[in-house]
Amino acid sequence: KNEVEQSPQNLTAQEGEFITINCSYSVGISALHWLQQHPGGGIVSLFMLSSGKKKHGRLIATINIQEKHSSLHITASHPRDSAVYICAVRFSGGGADGLTFGKGTHLIIQP
Amino acid sequence: GAGVSQTPSNKVTEKGKYVELRCDPISGHTALYWYRQSLGQGPEFLIYFQGTGAADDSGLPNDRFFAVRPEGSVSTLKIQRTERGDSAVYLCASSLTLQETQYFGPGTRLLVL
Numbered sequence: 001k002n003e004v005e006q007s008p009q010n011l012t013a014q015e016g017e018f019i020t021i022n023c024s025y026s027v028g029i030s031a032l033h034w035l036q037q038h039p040g041g042g043i044v045s046l047f048m049l050s051s052g053k054k055k056h057g058r059l060i061a062t063i064n065i066q067e068k069h070s071s072l073h074i075t076a077s078h079p080r081d082s083a084v085y086i087c088a089v090r091f092s093g094g095g096a097d098g099l100t101f102g103k104g105t106h107l108i109i110q111p
Numbered sequence: 112g113a114g115v116s117q118t119p120s121n122k123v124t125e126k127g128k129y130v131e132l133r134c135d136p137i138s139g140h141t142a143l144y145w146y147r148q149s150l151g152q153g154p155e156f157l158i159y160f161q162g163t164g165a166a167d168d169s170g171l172p173n174d175r176f177f178a179v180r181p182e183g184s185v186s187t188l189k190i191q192r193t194e195r196g197d198s199a200v201y202l203c204a205s206s207l208t209l210q211e212t213q214y215f216g217p218g219t220r221l222l223v224l
Binding site for chain 2: 044045101
């Protein structure tokens with residue numbers, strides 16, 4: 001079965017800390033997405049990547065295709081970063097055209 | 112420019128009733144996706160449209176669920192004989208093409224009593 005696993009499920013940290021959220025998947029993919037969802041809010045796409053590394057402001061996303069693993073990093077974390085971060089992939093090799101999502105990582109940044 | 116919009120934002124219905132949920136994608140986006148998110152879970156794929164055609168409906172849970180996109184823009188997700196287990200947030204997303212970034216709507220929160 002094509003699966004996406006995220007860790008940790010919940011993460012509480014102090015303002016300013018460096019945050020890492022991990023995502024692993026079971027089989028080959030054509031693209032991996034990192035998404036952000038605020039409580040009661042919509043989903044915002046942060047990154048889409050298929051190789052290497054992308055950076056936007058304080059956010060960095062990396063992917064290792066061979067290891068079937070991606071990480072989302074937040075530098076100098078801030079309380080406004082508190083949200084659910086979701087990893088989603090499009091599996092290659094005849095899988096569904098839609099994204100398969102992880103269960104999300106609930107991040108709380110305390111001031 | 113305008114993002115993806117969904118109506119209604121909330122829908123309460125009774126078990127056994129029929130509901131329609133609407134999605135207005137970003138203008139010019141040929142790809143449109145429906146997802147469902149249950150409380151505390153990540154979204155689950157339902158169906159993907161490329162233009163007017165349903166290119167992949169493998170995520171629809173059963174034949175009570177159906178979706179259309181007759182003119183390649185607005186899409187309607189239709190649920191017949193609703194069940195309490197259908198209660199969830201139904202999300203719509205669109206992208207320029209299949210391989211591009213997806214932009215999500217705010218969702219329709221469906222509650223079946």
